[in-house]
Amino acid sequence: MTKELGNSRSGKCTAGGMLAKRALSLAVVVAATGSVSGEAFAALTYAGNCQMCHGAYDGASGSTAGGIGPALSGAKKNASATKAAVRAGGTMGSMGAAWSDADLNAVALEIGGAADLGTATPTPAPTATPTPAPTATPAPTSTPAPTATPHPSPTPSPTGTPGPSPTPSPTATPSPSPTPEPCTDEARPEIDTIPSPWDANEGKELLFSVSALDCDDDTLTIKAKGLPSGATMTQEFDPDVRKQVATVRWTPGPEAVGRVHPVVFVAVDKDSNGQRKEVSIPRWTAIRVWPANTTPEAAAVEVVAIQRAQWSAVQNQLVLAGRIKFSRILTKSERQALVADPIAIRDATSHEVIGRVNASASGKWSTRIPLESGKVPCSVEVDFHGEMGSRPVKRAPSQCN
Numbered sequence: 001m002t003k004e005l006g007n008s009r010s011g012k013c014t015a016g017g018m019l020a021k022r023a024l025s026l027a028v029v030v031a032a033t034g035s036v037s038g039e040a041f042a043a044l045t046y047a048g049n050c051q052m053c054h055g056a057y058d059g060a061s062g063s064t065a066g067g068i069g070p071a072l073s074g075a076k077k078n079a080s081a082t083k084a085a086v087r088a089g090g091t092m093g094s095m096g097a098a099w100s101d102a103d104l105n106a107v108a109l110e111i112g113g114a115a116d117l118g119t120a121t122p123t124p125a126p127t128a129t130p131t132p133a134p135t136a137t138p139a140p141t142s143t144p145a146p147t148a149t150p151h152p153s154p155t156p157s158p159t160g161t162p163g164p165s166p167t168p169s170p171t172a173t174p175s176p177s178p179t180p181e182p183c184t185d186e187a188r189p190e191i192d193t194i195p196s197p198w199d200a201n202e203g204k205e206l207l208f209s210v211s212a213l214d215c216d217d218d219t220l221t222i223k224a225k226g227l228p229s230g231a232t233m234t235q236e237f238d239p240d241v242r243k244q245v246a247t248v249r250w251t252p253g254p255e256a257v258g259r260v261h262p263v264v265f266v267a268v269d270k271d272s273n274g275q276r277k278e279v280s281i282p283r284w285t286a287i288r289v290w291p292a293n294t295t296p297e298a299a300a301v302e303v304v305a306i307q308r309a310q311w312s313a314v315q316n317q318l319v320l321a322g323r324i325k326f327s328r329i330l331t332k333s334e335r336q337a338l339v340a341d342p343i344a345i346r347d348a349t350s351h352e353v354i355g356r357v358n359a360s361a362s363g364k365w366s367t368r369i370p371l372e373s374g375k376v377p378c379s380v381e382v383d384f385h386g387e388m389g390s391r392p393v394k395r396a397p398s399q400c401n
Contacts, residue, residue, distance in 0.1 A: 056328075057111040059362035064111060077113025079104040110332060189214040189267040189280045191222070192243075196285040197260070202292040205251045211243045212267035212280060219270045220244040226263040228256060228287065256289040260329045263287060288329045300327050300338060304384045306391035308366075311376050317368045318354075318376065318393065320345065324363035324384060335361045343384045345369070347377040349401055354380075377401050 054072050055064040063073030075081055082104050105115030191212045200206035214220050222235050222244055231250035238245050244267065267280040290299050303325040310319045324343075326335055342356040343365060354377070359365035378400040381390040393400065 057362070059112065059360050060364050062112055072111060072113075075114075077108060077111050079108040079113065079115050079117045081113075082108065083117060187215045188278045189218070189220055189269045191265055191267050191280050191283040194265065194283045194285045198285060198287045199296050200250065200252050200256075200287055200289050201294065202252050202254055202257050202289065204292070205249060206287065207247065207249050210246045210248070210265050210283070211238075211241070212246075213243050214267070214269045217242065218277065219274075221268050221270070222246040222265060223268060224248070224263055224265050226261060228252070228261045250287070252289045257291050258327070258329060259289055261287040261289075290327075290329075298386075300330055300334065301325075301385045301387045302327055304343070304382055304387040304389040306380065306382055306389050309380050309391040310394040311396045313373070313395070313397075315368075316373065317370050318380070319368050320355075320357075320380065321364075321366035322382065322389065323365070324359050324387075326363055332361060335363075338385065339363075341385065343382050346381050346383065347401060348379040348381040348390050349377060351381075359384075373397055374399070375401065 054070065057063075058065045061073075063077075064071045079101070082099075083101070086099065101117035105117050108115050189212055191210065194210055195208075198206060198208055210222055210224075212220055212222050220237075222233075224233055224246070227233065227248065228250060230253070231248060233246050233248050235244060235246035237243070246265075262284060263286065264282050264284045266282045269277050271277050288296070290296055301324060304322070305325070306320065306322040308319065308321040311317075312319055322343075324339075326338070330338075339359045339361055342358050344353055345355040345357065345367070346353050354371070355367060355369040357365050357367040374397075376396050377393055378396050379390060379392040381388060
């Protein structure tokens with residue numbers, strides 16, 4: 001992620017190398033004048049773009065390790081260091097030109113760096129003042145009929161004067177219906193939110209849809225960048241919802257297992273003359289491929305290993321350490337959710353639980369279990385989400401269990 005990118009197997013780790021094969025196309029993002037950030041974006045971007053050169057992040061050492069280029073540690077993991085490398089040009093200049101400060105902060109946090117770049121707070125749009133409906137004119141009160149004049153006897157009484165008919169009340173004027181806000185010629189099309197990631201299995205077809213709306217009903221085309229080889233995308237207009245709907249289909253082969261494919265979608269509208277007008281803000285997702293006939297939960301943990309098991313007679317403690325190997329296509333938040341569950345430590349002979357310990361998000365764990373000398377096991381085993389590991393206890397008493 002710094003300017004000092006290492007050499008890959010085919011030369012330098014360049015945007016034309018790794019990014020063309022594994023990363024989402026930032027050129028599309030720049031063309032769409034939008035940016036996407038977030039933890040899942042950072043994890044997928046680092047794993048797909050940078051891990052081959054700089055290696056995976058090791059929480060215990062605070063640096064990356066295992067790459068074919070220089071490791072990242074200290075201030076080199078910070079967002080400001082990455083931004084400086086982008087400004088300096090070269091490989092990072094072409095690869096990270098479209099990354100926002102929010103993107104750089106998210107990636108820095110993923111590898112234990114500092115999110116030391118500020119981001120601008122958008123100004124909220126003013127609220128429109130509704131036009132009040134006119135008040136109806138009240139009906140006038142009708143004039144009561146006069147009382148008849150009494151007549152002396154035997155003079156017949158005159159007929160009473162009838163009262164005037166009441167004036168009918170006027171009909172109230174209905175309030176006008178609000179006029180819908182018209183679409184302007186500059187109105188952008190919009191792609192609906194896309195779930196991420198999509199989990200596929202080797203040999204089984206993956207199918208999902210992406211929809212887009214244009215406010216002024218211009219002709220829309222949905223375009224995708226980063227679809228894996230062999231994937232197809234068809235699209236048509238759905239008049240019931242007034243949206244363009246694209247359908248993606250892909251059946252992964254064995255070579256795709258364990259890989260992540262970031263994919264970016266944009267919608268482009270055209271005027272009546274067929275000329276392009278506007279491009280939507282991009283929406284991104286990722287496709288992950290798991291082995292056949294398995295689930296992400298079952299394939300998330302690959303190995304649970306005990307790297308040290310030793311009895312300390314001086315301290316009467318069983319000293320243990322080990323590591324969990326997670327699937328490399330898991331995000332950091334998924335690893336954190338898994339390690340919320342403890343590792344169970346058992347006597348390998350009796351299978352009695354003698355302790356529990358939680359691993360870090362990187363998979364490392366260690367613990368010391370106080371035991372009486374007569375209850376020291378000859379070997380121990382661990383169990384984490386159904387994956388098992390075992391190891392003999394070094395320096396165990398001769399009469400161990």
